[in-house]
Amino acid sequence: MNTLEKAENTTGLRRVAIEPVSRVEGHGKVTLLLDDENRVHQVRLHIVEFRGFERFIQGRPYWEVPVMVQRLCGICPVSHHLAAAKALDAVVGAHRLTRTAEKVRRLMHYGQILQSHALHFYHLSSPDLLFGFDADPAQRNVVGVLQAHPDLAKQGILLRKFGQEVIRVTAGKRVHGTGAIPGGVNKAVTEGERDALRADLPDVLRWAEQGVTLVADLHARNHVVYDRFGTVRSNILSLVGRDGALDLYDGVLRARDADGTIIVDGVEAAAYSDLIRENVRSWSYMKFPYLQSLGAEHGWYKVGPLARLQNCDVIPTPRAEAARQAFRERVGGAIVHAPLAFHWARLIELLHAAEVIEGLLDDPDILGTALTTTGPRRTSGVGIIEAPRGTLIHHYEVDAQDLVTQCNLIVSTTHNNQAMNEAIREVAREYFDGRAVTEGLLNHIEVAIRAYDPCLSCATHALGKMPLVVELYDARGELIDRRVRDAEHLP
Numbered sequence: 001m002n003t004l005e006k007a008e009n010t011t012g013l014r015r016v017a018i019e020p021v022s023r024v025e026g027h028g029k030v031t032l033l034l035d036d037e038n039r040v041h042q043v044r045l046h047i048v049e050f051r052g053f054e055r056f057i058q059g060r061p062y063w064e065v066p067v068m069v070q071r072l073c074g075i076c077p078v079s080h081h082l083a084a085a086k087a088l089d090a091v092v093g094a095h096r097l098t099r100t101a102e103k104v105r106r107l108m109h110y111g112q113i114l115q116s117h118a119l120h121f122y123h124l125s126s127p128d129l130l131f132g133f134d135a136d137p138a139q140r141n142v143v144g145v146l147q148a149h150p151d152l153a154k155q156g157i158l159l160r161k162f163g164q165e166v167i168r169v170t171a172g173k174r175v176h177g178t179g180a181i182p183g184g185v186n187k188a189v190t191e192g193e194r195d196a197l198r199a200d201l202p203d204v205l206r207w208a209e210q211g212v213t214l215v216a217d218l219h220a221r222n223h224v225v226y227d228r229f230g231t232v233r234s235n236i237l238s239l240v241g242r243d244g245a246l247d248l249y250d251g252v253l254r255a256r257d258a259d260g261t262i263i264v265d266g267v268e269a270a271a272y273s274d275l276i277r278e279n280v281r282s283w284s285y286m287k288f289p290y291l292q293s294l295g296a297e298h299g300w301y302k303v304g305p306l307a308r309l310q311n312c313d314v315i316p317t318p319r320a321e322a323a324r325q326a327f328r329e330r331v332g333g334a335i336v337h338a339p340l341a342f343h344w345a346r347l348i349e350l351l352h353a354a355e356v357i358e359g360l361l362d363d364p365d366i367l368g369t370a371l372t373t374t375g376p377r378r379t380s381g382v383g384i385i386e387a388p389r390g391t392l393i394h395h396y397e398v399d400a401q402d403l404v405t406q407c408n409l410i411v412s413t414t415h416n417n418q419a420m421n422e423a424i425r426e427v428a429r430e431y432f433d434g435r436a437v438t439e440g441l442l443n444h445i446e447v448a449i450r451a452y453d454p455c456l457s458c459a460t461h462a463l464g465k466m467p468l469v470v471e472l473y474d475a476r477g478e479l480i481d482r483r484v485r486d487a488e489h490l491p
Contacts, residue, residue, distance in 0.1 A: 012035065012036070013033040013034060013035055013041055013042075014033070014034050014035075014036075015031055015032070015033055015034075016031065016032040016033075016034060016437060029045075030043065030044065030045055030424060030445055030449075031043070031044050032428060032432065037434060038432070038433070038434050038435060038436065039433055039434055040425075040428045040429060040432055040433045043421070043424050043425045043428045044421060045417075045420050045421050045424055045449065053069060053072055053407070053409060054407045054408060054409055055407075057069065057404055057407045058403075058404055058405060058406065058407060059403055059404065060403065060404050061402050061403060061404075062088055062091055062182065062396065062398045062402055062403070062404055063088075063181065063182060063402075065084045065088060065396065065404060066081050066082075066084040066085045066088065066178075066180055066181065066182070067081070067176070067178055069081070069083075069084045069394070069409070070084075070176055071176065072409075072411070073455050074175060074176075075116060075119070075455050076112065076116055076387050076388055076389065076455060077175060077176050077177075078108055078109065078111075078112035078167055078171065078177070079109075079112060079385055079387035079388065079392050080387075080392070080394070081171070081176075081177070081179075081180050082105060082108065082109055082180050082249075082383075082385050083383040083384065083385045083387075083392045083393070083394040084180075084383060084394050084396075085105070085180035085181060085182060085383065086250075086269075086381075086383030086384070086385060086394070087381040087382050087383030087394045087395060087396050088182035088183075088381050088383070088396065088398075089182055089183060089381065089383070090270075090378050090380065090381030090382070091182060091377065091378055091379070091380070091381045091396070091398050092182045092183045092374045092375070092377065093183075093374050093375025093376045093377055093378065094182065094183040094184065094372075094373045094374055094375060095375060096373070097183070097184055097373060098184060098368070098370040098371065098372070098373055099365045099368065099370075100185075100188070100365050100366065100367075100368030100369070100370055100371060101183075101184035101185045101370070101371050101372065101373070103360055103363060103365050103366050104170050104179070104185045104187070104188070104189060104366065104371075105170075105179075105180055105185060105249065106249050106356070106360060107166060107169075107170050107189070107357060107360045107361075107366065108166070108167060108170035108171055108179060108180065109248065109249050109385065110166070110248065110249075110353040110356045110357050110360070111162075111163045111164070111165075111166025111167045111169075111170065111353075111357065112163065112167060112388065113163075113248060113349060113350070113353040113388055114159065114160075114162065114163035114166070114204075114350055114353040114354060114357070115159070115160045115161075115162070115163025115164050115166075115167065116163070116388035116389075117305075117346045117347070117349060117350040117353070117388055118156050118159035118160040118163060118350060119156075119160050120346065120388070120453045121156070121211065121215070121343060121346055121347060121350075122145070122152070122153065122155070122156020122157070122159070122160075122211075123142050123145075123156060123160075124142075124450065124453075125343055125450055125451070125453075126145055126149075126152070126156070127139075127140045127141050127142065127144055127145055128140065128443070128447050128450070129215075129218050129343065130145060130148070130149065130218075131144065131148075133440060133443050133444050133447050134440035134443070137439060137443075140443075152214070155207040155210065155211070158203070158204075158207070159204060159207055159208070159211075159350070162197075162200050162204050163353075165196075165197065165200075166197060166357060169189055169193045169197065170185070170187065170189065171187070172187055181372070183372045183373055183374050184371045184372035184373060185371050185372070186371065186372075187371075188367070188368070188369055188371060189366050189367060190367070191367060194361050194366060194367065197357070197361055198361050201354070201357070201358050201361070204354050204357075205319070205351075205354050205355070205358070208347070208350050208351040208354045209319060209323075209351060211347045211350060211351070212323045212344075212347045212348055212350075212351055214347075215343050215344045215347045216323075216326065216327075216330075216344060218343075219330070219340075219341070219344055220330075225340075226338060226340045226341070227338050228338070228430070229338065229339065229340050229426075229427065229430075229447075229448065230338070230339045230340075230423035230424065230426045230427045230448040230451070231337050231338045231339065231423075231426060232337060232419070232422040232423060232425075232426055233258040233337050234258055234300060234301055234302050234337065234418075234419055234422070235255055235256065235257050235258060235263065235291060235294070235299065235300070235301035235302070236255065236256050236301055236302050236303070236306075236307035236310060236311055236335070237253065237254070237255045237291075237301045237302070237303050237307060237311070237391060237415065238253075238254065238303060238307050238308040238311045238312075238386060238390070238391055239251040239252065239253060239254075239308075239384060239385075239386050239391060240252065240254045240265075240311060240312050240313070241312075241316075242266075243313075244312060244313035244314070245312055245313060245314050245315065245316045246308060246309075246312040246314070246315045246316065246352065247312075247316075247386075248308070248349075248353075248385070248386040249385060249386070250385075252265070252266045252267055252268055252269075253266075253267035253268075253269075253272065253275060253384070253391075254266070254267075254311055255275070255291055255301065255311075256310070256311055256335070258335060258337065259335060260310070260334070260335045263291065263293070263294070264291070264293070269382045269383065269384040269393075270380075270382045272382060272384065272393055272395070272410075273395075274292070275291060275292060275293075276289050276290070276291065276292065276393075276410065277289065277290055277291075277292045277296070277299075278290075278410070278414075279296050286413070286414055286417050287410075287414055287417070288300065288414075288417050288418050289301075289410060289414060289415050289417070289418075290418075300418035300419065301415065301419070302337075302390075302415075302416060302419045303389075303390030303391045303412055303415040303416055304342060304345075304389050304390035304412060304416065304452065304453070305342055305345035305346040305348070305349050305388075305390075306336065306339075306341050306342045306345040307390065308345070308349070308386060308390075309324055309327065309345040309348060309349070310335055310336065315348075315352055317351075317352050317355035317356060317359070318355070319351055319352075319355055320348055320349070320351045320352035320355060323348045323351060324348055327344060327345070327348065339423050339448055339451035339452065340447075340451055342451045342452060342453070343451065346453070379397060379398055379399065379400075380395075380396070380397050380398070381395070381396055381398075382394070382395045382396075383395075387411075387412050388412075388453065389412035389413060389416070389452070389453050389454065389455060390412030390413075390415050390416060391410075391412060391415055392410070392411055392412055393408070393409065393410040393411075394407075394408075394409055395407070395408040395409075411455070412455070413452070413454040413455055416452045416454065419452065420448070420449055420452050420454065423448045423449070423451070423452075424445050424448050424449060426448075427444050427445055427447075427448045428445065431444045432444075432445075
């Protein structure tokens with residue numbers, strides 16, 4: 001365990017609290033324990049809100065679940081919607097969907113991947129990357145990007161708009177749709193809807209390629225910082241297709257160690273509990289998953305775009321695969337652990353999503369009318385999908401009265417919990433240790449957290465100035481300084 005994690009003896013240490021931290025689903029904060037010389041002894045990311053979905057969904061009819069659980073998040077509701085539907089396919093005996101139903105679901109999912117990645121990179125992360133971590137907060141926000149890089153900002157807006165339109169066509173509306181149901185989908189794609197989406201694809205593909213070029217150039221110009229910032233080695237986990245190719249909708253679980261050696265491969269969704277265990281800690285409502293075979297101390301891992309890009313054998317679309325190869329050549333084929341490389345991988349996946357959407361819209365099956373199937377009932381189902389932020393697991397048990405009796409959800413941000421904690425400890429050691437607290441240094445911690453794109457829908461409209469409360473205590477525990485940073489009370 002990282003030495004900054006333990007700090008069991010807190011005598012003589014003062015506490016710095018960053019509260020709340022945005023861009024995680026729910027409310028969070030960061031605490032640092034410092035000595036009188038500002039040396040860092042402990043850093044923790046706390047998730048302090050209890051959601052309770054796994055409990056209050058019990059007793060509900062199973063067919064309500066795909067619509068209910070997507071209320072977990074306003075950023076990636078489609079991912080929860082589809083993961084739940086996939087889990088409940090098994091309950092209704094739909095072991096193989098109709099060709100049209102599966103492709104409509106895939107279209108919905110890749111629309112979600114595209115719009116979510118566009119939102120995160122262009123709106124939430126690009127201000128840090130374009131202007132610098134220490135830039136003036138008045139500029140370091142989406143309005144600053146609009147002013148300094150209007151074409152880039154416009155591309156981000158239009159990319160997200162396209163992804164949301166794909167979701168509307170397949171799910172019925174852009175947010176919290178109802179298109180996926182146990183056993184298939186309830187909405188067909190019309191020829192007019194398909195043609196309207198097709199018309200925008202040339203621009204979407206061009207902008208997606210330009211985004212990959214931009215982030216690759218940013219890494220080339222800042223590679224020393226980008227390679228070191230918050231970097232901690234770990235295992236990686238994701239779905240891969242049964243042929244080893246990148247597949248964000250379905251597949252089997254694969255894990256690699258920090259050097260890239262495969263630890264386990266071909267794990268079916270229903271067997272996830274044999275692979276993964278979850279730890280709890282007193283200072284967070286979020287669990288800490290790990291690979292059972294390696295134990296809690298050595299078995300934690302990363303998920304998300306950076307893990308997926310390095311876990312698969314190939315991306316099955318030509319433009320994104322060429323971009324992946326360029327990414328791999330840049331690092332000499334070694335496994336990349338730098339959090340800021342998530343942005344590069346995210347833009348490659350955005351390009352891949354655009355290519356997949358193009359292929360699906362050209363497929364005659366997308367206009368089919370056979371939308372549902374059923375078979376012998378079962379009492380249990382597991383659905384796993386690669387959400388924009390990483391592997392998402394939904395597991396349900398259903399009784400003879402069609403009521404949910406048990407629910408277990410392992411969301412993407414939970415998988416990355418330990419990784420985010422380790423990343424901010426590295427940032428604290430590198431940038432905070434022995435220095436006075438400044439706004440720019442606080443933003444360094446936020447940048448490390450933000451690289452993982454953790455879900456916090458209520459914070460997505462911030463203009464780059466996270467609301468923060470920083471309190472300094474002396475060795476006797478007495479408050480000696482307090483800074484508040486929000487829209488109304490800036491230091």
